[in-house]
Amino acid sequence: MVRVAVLSAGSWGTTMAKVFADAGSDVVVHARRPEVADAINQRHENPAYLPGIALPDRLRATVSAAEALDGAAHVVLSIPSQTLRTNLTVWAPHIGRGAVVVSLMKGIETRTGLRMTQVVHEVTRIPVERIAVLSGPNLAREIAARQPAAAVIACPDEHAATALQRACHTHYFRPCTGTDVVGCELGGAVKNVIALAIGLATGLGLGDNARALLITRGLAETARLGAVMGADPLTFSGLAGAGDLVATCASPLSRNRTFGEHLGRGLSVDEATAATQQTAEGVQSCRAVLDLAGTYGVEMPITEVVSAVIAGALSVPDAAAALMSRTPKPERYGV
DSSP states (O other), X not given: OOXXXXXXXXXXXHHHHXXXXXXXXXXXXXXXXXXXXXXXXIISOBTTTBTXXXXXXXXXXXXXXXXXXXXXXXXXXXXOGGGHHHHHHHHGGGSOTTOEEEEOOOOBOTTXXXXXXXXXXXXXXXXXXXXXXXXXXXXXXXXXXXXXXXXXXXXXXXXXXXXXXXXXXXXXXXXXXXXXXXXXXXXHHXXXXXXXXXXXXXXXXXXXXXXXXXXXXXXXXXXXXXXXXXOOXXXXXXXXXXXXXXXXXXXXXXXXXXXXXXXXXXXXXXXXXXXXOSOOHHHHHHHHHHHHHHHHTOOOHHHHHHHHHHHTSSOHHHHHHHHHTSOOOOGGGOO
């Protein structure tokens, strides 16, 4: 039986822990709060993040990261992206020599512009061949309820990706494998920013045409940045690109869309943060994505507008006007 450590007892971490356990893996979740660990161990539920979802008996929790990591063949990271470096510095000495680390995080580090797998490599010095990313149209609550879903596990080492695939393949969760780590991570990070824009549009009362425009051109922005960063263009038409973008933008379960809706209805960033309750990665990552675009000379107008709104440099009503007032161009060059 494969031992899996999941570092995070939030909604997505707990959901993937459940998937690994349902696939037959021996899973230990690291929870920061003792009451969350106790609920998982005694009640087989995480009422703080997944109320009403029964967790498998073989899924255990601990407040000790060292205990969770002891003997783990796969280490699953699912924490807010901006806290990864600090936490991983503490956890790194406990990660087994041959373990494969997989990132569930969808963000860009604000200070450095690094993707999450790059942060993992920089902090732990684990070879990139043993660092993977899992990404796709994956709304935690639906998967936790065992509704059908799929994802991509991307890793430079196809054997490592296949091992992870086996460890989390269930009748309701279908993981595919690939090697385009850059494309998968960019797709996951930028779609959160576009989902904020969708939320803004929804909160303002704009219709399906406007939302379709933002989704389509948002995907184009992502693909343009990916092209200059070495990603496979086909990634953006797959699960980790269009699939993830559509799910996040269309679903009321999406944190980033929900956050954007709060802004569109008049809440401040602080009020929207409190109302959303859980981390909306796009809020922190939008500036980092825009900085990346600047570094590579890529125009990303939707990201630019969202970043300005989050920074307080542009009002929400002016955001829609800023997008629609852009000079018309051939479709291939975007809005």
